[in-house]
Amino acid sequence: MSDGATGLIETEAGAEPRNGERRRGIDRVIMLLEALLRHRAPMRVGDIAKMIGAPRSTTYEIVNSLLEAEMLENVGTEGYVYFGRAMHLFGWAYSHHNAHYRRIIETLDKMAAETGETVQLCGLRGNKYIVLDCRDSSGPFRISSDVGVEVPIPWTASGRLLLGHMSEEELKDFIPPGDYKLPDGRVIAPAEFFSDVALARRQGFSETVALADRFTWCMAAPIRDSYGAINKTLCFVLPVDTPEARRSELLALLCERARGLSLAGS
Amino acid sequence: MSDGATGLIETEAGAEPRNGERRRGIDRVIMLLEALLRHRAPMRVGDIAKMIGAPRSTTYEIVNSLLEAEMLENVGTEGYVYFGRAMHLFGWAYSHHNAHYRRIIETLDKMAAETGETVQLCGLRGNKYIVLDCRDSSGPFRISSDVGVEVPIPWTASGRLLLGHMSEEELKDFIPPGDYKLPDGRVIAPAEFFSDVALARRQGFSETVALADRFTWCMAAPIRDSYGAINKTLCFVLPVDTPEARRSELLALLCERARGLSLAGS
DNA sequence: CGTTATTGTCTGATATTTCAGACAATTGGT
DNA sequence: ACCAATTGTCTGAAATATCAGACAATAACG
Incomplete structure (x- = not known):
């Protein structure tokens, strides 16, 4: 489950994830957000983990951090998450500066x-x-x-x-x-x-x-x-x-x- | 220069930065983005570092990662950065989902x-x-x-x-x-x-x-x-x-x- | 022009975060 | 009612990202 997985997000940030290696949290965040953007709908944590090729435990950790910062938010009751309010504010700031x-x-x-x-x-x-x-x-x-x-x-x-x-x-x-x-x-x-x-x-x-x-x-x-x-x-x-x-x-x-x-x- | 600094951003993410401790990259990212939102104008890396209470070297590292992901972008020639295009896209996705x-x-x-x-x-x-x-x-x-x-x-x-x-x-x-x-x-x-x-x-x-x-x-x-x-x-x-x-x-x-x-x- | 502050880049060490895997609790299919 | 897959939470350990500090190169200032 390292290379062949389809739909895997490969950001430039960090090049290749050589076997058994760890990735930076920041890079995971970037990959996560881009995965969400591509998918264009709320996703469950498990699917996000597959999509960005990260361990589930790590993904939960990151998602929880982003939820707390309102960069993500829960959608519905069944563990789906999507972009949160903070993203809207950041994006607005970008487009008006x-x-x-x-x-x-x-x-x-x-x-x-x-x-x-x-x-x-x-x-x-x-x-x-x-x-x-x-x-x-x-x-x-x-x-x-x-x-x-x-x-x-x-x-x-x-x-x-x-x-x-x-x-x-x-x-x-x-x-x-x-x-x-x-x-x-x-x-x-x-x-x-x-x-x-x-x-x-x-x-x-x-x-x-x-x-x-x-x-x-x-x-x-x-x-x-x-x-x-x-x-x-x-x-x-x-x-x-x-x-x-x-x-x-x-x-x-x-x-x-x-x-x-x-x-x-x- | 640990506690008294004015304008210091204190996110809930991570509570107190007890002396000599390290912070997670993700938390730094969150603090950085919120600092930028508050400041509402492009900032230099040095000022960001002060604002979020992070070492300069760390701040450069993080800023460069975010620049590469287009979550931040350079403004002008004098080392100023502000929100980037990716933020606009994420925010748009939020407000239309x-x-x-x-x-x-x-x-x-x-x-x-x-x-x-x-x-x-x-x-x-x-x-x-x-x-x-x-x-x-x-x-x-x-x-x-x-x-x-x-x-x-x-x-x-x-x-x-x-x-x-x-x-x-x-x-x-x-x-x-x-x-x-x-x-x-x-x-x-x-x-x-x-x-x-x-x-x-x-x-x-x-x-x-x-x-x-x-x-x-x-x-x-x-x-x-x-x-x-x-x-x-x-x-x-x-x-x-x-x-x-x-x-x-x-x-x-x-x-x-x-x-x-x-x-x-x- | 000398003095002081800032910028951007490196380095090595260690405190920490990521990771694999186990766990119980749900969910779903047949 | 069974078996399989999934969810969310924890753990300990190893790999490494964060950090302090040094460095040269500009810039700021009197």
Whole structure:
């Protein structure tokens, strides 16, 4: 039960757990929190222990400490735990400490209110794409993708923009080969993806139609930092049958707002 | 430099650090994060070390681990650190895992959009009051109180509601004597506070005028859980000179929405 | 420019934490 | 009613993470 276990979380923190060795409590905490984030639902202590490859006794110890600090909290009566209130406070502090991020959130709110569509703020985490924040459409058509869940970059419109600074060579090294395979089994040809990236760079926006799933039309526009680099994108997730007229209207709005949030002159 | 240091963080986790003793890494992490939350701004490693009463070498070790996990991140170039992206993701997961909380957030958004006023969600943390989430007024009059900062209960309208289930005896034991002293030096008579609590319970809402600061009129309404207990409140923070007509309109809205979010029948 | 404080990195020793495993108490399946 | 799996709590022992302190390199200050 050391290496082969599936779903095992391997943080960079601490590299390999050579047989019979001990791990630091801190690293366990980090692994635990990331496991919980991935799983995206309350877990029992026993399952957490399996997931992070830690002894049960150790896991109980750690979980109890985190419970006491309100970083975790009990959910239901049957020993399930999930993130706690303190995490909310820490996260809030993160997202409000910097004026730029605050402006972005306000824009997100405003766009959601004005259009009623699903709006997302996206970025990279390592070599995966993640949603950093979102406002879900108020309509019945609700495609909620979870904040913080890692998704292969080629599945997304934003991904094509976020990699705009890379050469083809760099792209090849950066994207894990398996990530070209879509959830429905289709495979994107790398060459096609590379030209998408180039197109996105030229256009200053990117669209994907029925890619990661059959029902959505995604459009993304870049938010540039003060060096002109693209670290984040703003995007709409629309029903795939949205009429052309409305789509181009929304695309224009998206690009305008994203430009307004960019720090570079250009 | 063991006991007398001011501003030292004392988490419940681990009680007393008897002389010459070592502390667990996990406890240090917890103390560190809470120190950062209190301080509400990026800190240098040296200052963190002082604040949590840990050796510098240990602090560097821990900070580096947390940086690698993106639970902290570097801010600026001069060795400052603050909460990192991972915290945002964990916090987001917390606040969306439960349908009730999600409904509350939506209501918060809607009320802010409709009224343009500052709206807050409040609760208790131990024997202090904290803001759990807020939407700031879009107008020029912006009273932003920070989410997660602990405030003496008697300073707040919400506090009067949140303690509604306690007897006078319990209140006496619960509130630290120093908490009756307002920031401007005035002191609230405990008896007066107790009768405020009773009044709030009877009315089903609570208001304070120019209490914690001279410029605000606060009104709070209770959100009841499925047992009828009040764990959270919804409140408006208004300019103190808001006309009576608008105030009563807003109060009615507040009470209606808070009742809509309550889970109890009553 | 000399003096004092701070930062970031290392080191070795020991006080402590992690770990394996045992335990009783539940739970679940058949 | 049986057997198997799981939960939560304890234990002692070994492995190691925390600690004090030293170090060079900047920074702060008069």
